[in-house]
């Protein structure tokens with residue numbers, strides 16, 4: 001598998017925010033979110049080749065039960081199935097972070113952390129925008145993911161204007177447990193996070209969704225490898 005980086009930190013986002021976790025970042029993503037904070041992992045070859053056994057061995061360097069398979073977009077790599085199986089055999093709790101654009105059945109996954117991309121993610125560049133729009137939202141895949149895995153749905157919010165689109169997306173997916181929906185401020189820096197958090201907090205209070213922290217930005221200002 002092509003691995004961009006493996007590091008030990010705290011989970012920064014979602015219902016497991018604050019839990020010490022080892023992150024396995026796989027290379028490659030077909031989307032081009034304009035505010036993406038891991039552009040260095042976009043290319044399929046942005047990393048080094050590891051066997052699944054080498055990844056498990058590296059993960060075990062740290063005394064930590066929680067492993068987050070992230071990207072890039074890990075669900076486009078069919079070997080993720082084998083990797084999750086081996087990590088599970090090693091006693092790990094596995095979160096897979098995905099934009100919800102590809103489905104793989106029967107994964108050993110304890111938490112599918114799905115972040116469907118709204119139109120606020122679309123880049124300005126016309127060519128990139130076309131590429132992005134082509135695959136950023138796949139309702140059928142989102143339905144399969146929530147029907148078959150324990151999940152959380154994290155929406156990245158740029159402004160209060162995003163709310164109707166979030167509600168429309170939830171309606172299209174249908175069957176979503178609203179207690180598993182989270183709103184997370186779009187913020188690449190600590191200043192941006194602190195400025196947007198109160199707006200997102202008010203949205204959460206208004207509609208009853210949970211607020212998702214971005215601890216990695218708050219604590220380390222989005223330094224790579226955190």
Ligand code: SF4
Nearest residue numbers: 029031033036072099
């Ligand atoms: S889906 Fe994730 S990795 Fe891919 S461009 Fe968007 S934010 Fe970046």
